[in-house]
Amino acid sequence: MGVLRQRMFGTKPRSSHARVVEALGSAIVTGEFPELSTLPGDQQLLERFGVSRSVLREAMKTLAAKGLIRAKSRVGTRVTPRDLWNFVDSDVITWKMQGGMDPEFVDHLCEMRLAFEPAAAGLAAKNATSDEIVTLYGIAARIDNPDHSRESIAQEDLNFHLAVAEMSRNPFMRSVSTLIEAALAVSFQISSPALSPEMISRCASQHLRIASAIASRDPETAAECMRAVILEGAMRSREALLRGER
Numbered sequence: 001m002g003v004l005r006q007r008m009f010g011t012k013p014r015s016s017h018a019r020v021v022e023a024l025g026s027a028i029v030t031g032e033f034p035e036l037s038t039l040p041g042d043q044q045l046l047e048r049f050g051v052s053r054s055v056l057r058e059a060m061k062t063l064a065a066k067g068l069i070r071a072k073s074r075v076g077t078r079v080t081p082r083d084l085w086n087f088v089d090s091d092v093i094t095w096k097m098q099g100g101m102d103p104e105f106v107d108h109l110c111e112m113r114l115a116f117e118p119a120a121a122g123l124a125a126k127n128a129t130s131d132e133i134v135t136l137y138g139i140a141a142r143i144d145n146p147d148h149s150r151e152s153i154a155q156e157d158l159n160f161h162l163a164v165a166e167m168s169r170n171p172f173m174r175s176v177s178t179l180i181e182a183a184l185a186v187s188f189q190i191s192s193p194a195l196s197p198e199m200i201s202r203c204a205s206q207h208l209r210i211a212s213a214i215a216s217r218d219p220e221t222a223a224e225c226m227r228a229v230i231l232e233g234a235m236r237s238r239e240a241l242l243r244g245e246r
Contacts, residue, residue: 017051028095029092030095068080068085105186106234117161123170140210153192183233183234184233191237
């Protein structure tokens, strides 16, 4: 659980390498180091983080792989333009969320989910095995628990959506799981169904309808039910953010 765990459970990096990547990556994405700015030199960073040169070098390679920086001889290491950042990367999207969320960010995540997940549900209706459908029903049943916390219902919801992606038999669907996690982390932290038993029950029934459509081998209904779940979650998050802004 990458984005979801980092956002909702507050996990911290354990290794020196991860600590440097976290600190510099977050500083870049949140604007402490603006686009096209030059990062401090190696010696300054070594003193700042108290790590070896090899750890710093590997951390910089990691940030470069995420599209955040580019090293040039006689110039130094510069922050790349924002349009080169890999926003499908779990760390990059987590740092973006830590820097502040707004309705536009929620909309962007929703648009990406709508581009993939209804199609995944439709494919699952064609390709899922009987055992997988039984498992999906089980996850939907576990969502229907009035004692859920924000974290526990978010985990079960994520399990459901990842199971559908797996059942689609399209490897690209499973590869966009970071976007699903990010959207759920936003939705369930800002305005979770765990806020009331009625919302939990509604969430469970919506997911049960998806499972039922997949079990009925009805791709169109499965896609439409998935679309409804995504849109409602985005609307709930957007409204909560707007209320907060006021």
